[in-house]
Amino acid sequence: MDLKVLALVLAGGKGTRLAPLTAERAKPAVPFGGKYRIIDFVLSNLINSGIYSIYVLIQFRSQSLLQHLRDGWQFGGMLQNQFIIPVPAQMRSAGETWYSGTADAVYQNFNLIEQSAPDIVVLFGADHIYRMDVRQMIRYHRDKGAGVTISALPVEKKFAKDFGVIEIDEDGRILAFHEKKPDAPTMPGNPEMVLASMGNYIFERELLLDLVGKDAADPQSSHDFGTNILPRLVDSVPMYAYDFQTNHIAGDPPGGTPYWRDVGTLDAYYESNMDMRAIDPPLNLYNRNWPLRTAGYSDPPAKFAFDEENRRGEAIDSILSGGCILSGGVVRRSVLGRHVFVHSYAQVEDCIVFDNVDIGRRCKIRRAIIEKNVRIPPDTVIGYDAEEDRKRYQVTESGLVVIKGERSPVPLSS
Numbered sequence: 001m002d003l004k005v006l007a008l009v010l011a012g013g014k015g016t017r018l019a020p021l022t023a024e025r026a027k028p029a030v031p032f033g034g035k036y037r038i039i040d041f042v043l044s045n046l047i048n049s050g051i052y053s054i055y056v057l058i059q060f061r062s063q064s065l066l067q068h069l070r071d072g073w074q075f076g077g078m079l080q081n082q083f084i085i086p087v088p089a090q091m092r093s094a095g096e097t098w099y100s101g102t103a104d105a106v107y108q109n110f111n112l113i114e115q116s117a118p119d120i121v122v123l124f125g126a127d128h129i130y131r132m133d134v135r136q137m138i139r140y141h142r143d144k145g146a147g148v149t150i151s152a153l154p155v156e157k158k159f160a161k162d163f164g165v166i167e168i169d170e171d172g173r174i175l176a177f178h179e180k181k182p183d184a185p186t187m188p189g190n191p192e193m194v195l196a197s198m199g200n201y202i203f204e205r206e207l208l209l210d211l212v213g214k215d216a217a218d219p220q221s222s223h224d225f226g227t228n229i230l231p232r233l234v235d236s237v238p239m240y241a242y243d244f245q246t247n248h249i250a251g252d253p254p255g256g257t258p259y260w261r262d263v264g265t266l267d268a269y270y271e272s273n274m275d276m277r278a279i280d281p282p283l284n285l286y287n288r289n290w291p292l293r294t295a296g297y298s299d300p301p302a303k304f305a306f307d308e309e310n311r312r313g314e315a316i317d318s319i320l321s322g323g324c325i326l327s328g329g330v331v332r333r334s335v336l337g338r339h340v341f342v343h344s345y346a347q348v349e350d351c352i353v354f355d356n357v358d359i360g361r362r363c364k365i366r367r368a369i370i371e372k373n374v375r376i377p378p379d380t381v382i383g384y385d386a387e388e389d390r391k392r393y394q395v396t397e398s399g400l401v402v403i404k405g406e407r408s409p410v411p412l413s414s
C-alpha cells in the first residue's frame with residue numbers, strides 16, 4: 001500500500017450493558033471465544049491488512065486492557081512506523097477531562113496524528129466481533145474520492161435505536177445520517193431493514209483534524225462522531241458508505257455474508273460466543289488466511305482424563321483453551337477459557353467459562369457465564385431453576401445466569 005495509513009482504535013467504551021463483566025475491565029478487554037479478548041478482532045483486522053501504525057485510545061478501567069496489549073500486541077521497535085501504542089487521555093481539552101466522547105478522544109491526540117502525517121486515518125471501534133480486510137475499504141474510499149467512508153451493513157429496523165443509520169444513493173454516497181433514532185428510514189425496497197454504521201470510519205487526515213478541532217471549540221457538542229459530526233457533514237463533504245457485505249477474506253466460502261456483531265449486551269455477547277463454537281461457525285476462527293492474534297501464553301495443552309472411578313472427561317461441540325483439565329467431567333456446547341478444571345460427574349452445558357475457574361464434583365451448570373477465578377463448590381446446580389438462580393446470581397431476561405468474579409484468585413486443586 002503506497003498510502004500512509006494511521007489507525008486509531010477507540011477502546012474507551014464503558015460497556016455498561018455488559019456489567020458485571022465490565023466491572024473491573026474495559027469492554028474491549030472482555031474475554032471472548034475462550035482465549036481471546038474483544039479487542040483482538042479489530043487489531044487482527046488491522047495487522048492482517050498490513051496496517052502497523054496503531055494507537056489504541058484507552059481510558060478508565062484500562063489495567064486489564066493494558067496488560068493484554070503488553071502480553072500480546074507489543075511488537076516492532078525496529079521500524080519507527082510499526083507500533084501498537086496505548087494512549088490514555090492526555091487531558092488536553094479545555095476541561096482537562098477524560099475523553100468525553102469519540103471526537104474528543106481524537107482531538108486529544110491531535111499531535112500524534114500531525115506527527116505521523118498519514119494520508120488517511122482509519123478510525124475503528126474496538127467493540128465488535130468480525131473479520132474485515134481493511135484494504136478493501138481503503139481502496140473503495142480512494143476510488144470514490146471520499147472525504148469520509150463509513151462501513152455499513154443492513155440490520156433489522158428494530159435496532160435503529162442502537163446504531164447510526166445511513167441513507168445512500170445508488171452510487172453509495174451518503175445522503176443522511178441518523179444517530180440512534182428508532183424511526184430512522186428503512187432501506188429502499190426493504191422495509192424491514194436499515195443500513196447501519198459499524199462505527200468504523202476512514203478519514204482524509206486534514207479533514208479529520210479540521211473537524212475535531214472545530215468540534216472541540218463547540219460548547220454545545222457532546223463530542224461524538226455519530227451524534228455531532230457525521231450528520232452535519234452530509235452536504236459539505238463527499239461521504240460514502242462501504243458495503244461490508246462485499247468484504248471477502250481469502251479461504252472463506254465465496255458468496256457468504258460476512259459476520260459482524262455488536263456484543264453490547266450480555267445476551268448478544270453470549271450468542272456470539274456460541275456462534276464461535278458452532279460446528280459450522282459463521283466466523284471461522286480456523287481460517288489460517290486470517291489468523292486471530294492474541295496474547296501468546298505458554299499454557300500446556302488441554303487435557304481429557306479418566307478420573308479415579310474410570311469416568312471419562314469429555315467435551316463436545318465446545319472450544320477449550322490451553323491448560324484446561326477435564327477429569328471425569330463433561331462439557332457440551334460451551335466455550336472454556338484458560339485453565340478451567342472440571343471435576344468428576346460435573347456437567348457443564350451451553351456455558352461460557354472464563355480463565356482459572358474450578359467446577360466442583362457433581363456440579364450441574366447450564367446457560368451460565370462464569371467469571372474469572374470463580375470456584376464453584378461441589379454439587380452446585382445452576383441454570384435449572386430460574387427462581388433459585390435469581391436469589392443468588394444476576395440473571396438476564398432470557399434466563400442467562402452470570403456468576404461474578406472473585407476479587408482475588410483462589411487456590412485451585414491441581
Ligand code: ADQ
Pocket residue numbers: 010011012013014027028057058059099100101102105124125126127162163164165179196197198199224225226227262
Ligand atoms: P456506540 O457503539 O453506541 O455507537 P460509542 O459508545 O461511542 O458508540 O462507542 C464507539 C467506540 O468508541 C467503541 O469502540 C468504544 O469502546 C469507543 N469509545 C466510546 N467512548 C469513548 C471515549 N470517550 N474515548 C475513547 N473511546 C471511546 C457507535 C456509533 C454508531 C454506530 C455504532 C456501531 O456512534 O453510529 O452505529 O457505533 O456499533
